[in-house]
Amino acid sequence: MRNPSSSSGTSKTPCCSKVGIKRGPWTPEEDEILANYIKREGEGRWRTLPKHAGLLRCGKSCRLRWMNYLRPSVKRGRIAPDEEDLILRLHRLLGNRWSLIAGRIPGRTDNEIKNYWNTHLSKKLISQGIDPRTHKPLNPNPNPTQIVHDRAPISTQNLNPNSLVLQQTAGNAIQSGTNLEQYHNLVVNEEDYIENCNEDNMFSSFLDSLINDNMFVNQQQQPFNHGTIWETEVIRSTIDATCDDQQSALNNHLA
DNA sequence: AACACTCTCAACCGCCCACTT
DNA sequence: AAAGTGGGCGGTTGAGAGTGT
Numbered sequence: 473m474r475n476p477s478s479s480s481g482t483s484k485t486p487c488c489s490k491v492g493i494k495r496g497p498w499t500p501e502e503d504e505i506l507a508n509y510i511k512r513e514g515e516g517r518w519r520t521l522p523k524h525a526g527l528l529r530c531g532k533s534c535r536l537r538w539m540n541y542l543r544p545s546v547k548r549g550r551i552a553p554d555e556e557d558l559i560l561r562l563h564r565l566l567g568n569r570w571s572l573i574a575g576r577i578p579g580r581t582d583n584e585i586k587n588y589w590n591t592h593l594s595k596k597l598i599s600q601g602i603d604p605r606t607h608k609p610l611n612p613n614p615n616p617t618q619i620v621h622d623r624a625p626i627s628t629q630n631l632n633p634n635s636l637v638l639q640q641t642a643g644n645a646i647q648s649g650t651n652l653e654q655y656h657n658l659v660v661n662e663e664d665y666i667e668n669c670n671e672d673n674m675f676s677s678f679l680d681s682l683i684n685d686n687m688f689v690n691q692q693q694q695p696f697n698h699g700t701i702w703e704t705e706v707i708r709s710t711i712d713a714t715c716d717d718q719q720s721a722l723n724n725h726l727a
Numbered sequence: 728a729a730c731a732c733t734c735t736c737a738a739c740c741g742c743c744c745a746c747t748t
Numbered sequence: 749a750a751a752g753t754g755g756g757c758g759g760t761t762g763a764g765a766g767t768g769t
Contacts, residue, residue, distance in 0.1 A: 497737070518755070537738085588736090
């Protein structure tokens with residue numbers, strides 16, 4: 473599919489020699505060999521898998537084929553409206569963290585969600601006048617119902633100017649775990665959070681609480697003085713700021 | 728029917744991080 | 749501590765299908 477000569481000449485070691493390596497679409501025979509091998513030997517050791525399985529493919533290609541197509545848990549077919557809604561909500565929360573988004577949508581792969589976003593959802597949002605990257609209006613038109621939405625993101629530095637730990641921990645919370653209430657507490661008291669955070673379970677609870685309530689719908693319709701909406705907006709803004717700023721904050725700290 | 732154009736999505740890429748040696 | 753390796757990620761590409769003229 474892709475021209476082998478197009479790969480750039482970096483000094484990094486490629487994942488395979490690329491000599492005698494087959495590329496392009498997988499044949500049913502190759503799929504069968506790969507699926508049978510993984511059923512027998514299990515996933516992993518991707519670099520040596522092709523040799524052991526008798527495939528003229530690079531290990532990365534095998535992994536991708538298995539993850540995105542051959543895995544029994546992969547759901548094929550159209551993205552349902554509720555899945556689409558979930559993708560939108562999660563993208564607003566997490567940005568282009570496709571693997572994290574895919575992890576919340578059973579049977580869908582990061583590649584599939586990424587493709588669906590790029591070919592459908594981003595265009596859909598643009599047609600609705602929404603910036604698909606920020607989820608904010610492309611042409612901001614201040615009106616009373618959008619006050620909450622249009623407020624500047626609250627940076628983690630504003631919340632706690634001296635705390636890189638907070639920023640890092642908040643970032644970890646995005647990737648690993650907290651729930652809504654605990655996230656709020658985190659903003660108030662990072663030390664308590666760090667001490668009490670049970671990451672994996674809490675992240676699930678946190679995301680579930682954000683996904684399952686309809687704050688994103690209400691947010692567009694409710695007046696500013698809706699306390700819960702304001703509170704969740706503070707948290708949402710913190711999440712946005714954390715996702716965007718975490719890397720630069722860390723870089724600044726290390727510099 | 729033939730051609731041009733657009734859209735979709737499987738597959739590839741380089742980069743990065745965690746782990747091992 | 750440094751180098752090497754394995755695996756995962758997001759961005760991008762392009763072949764093939766679909767649609768319009």
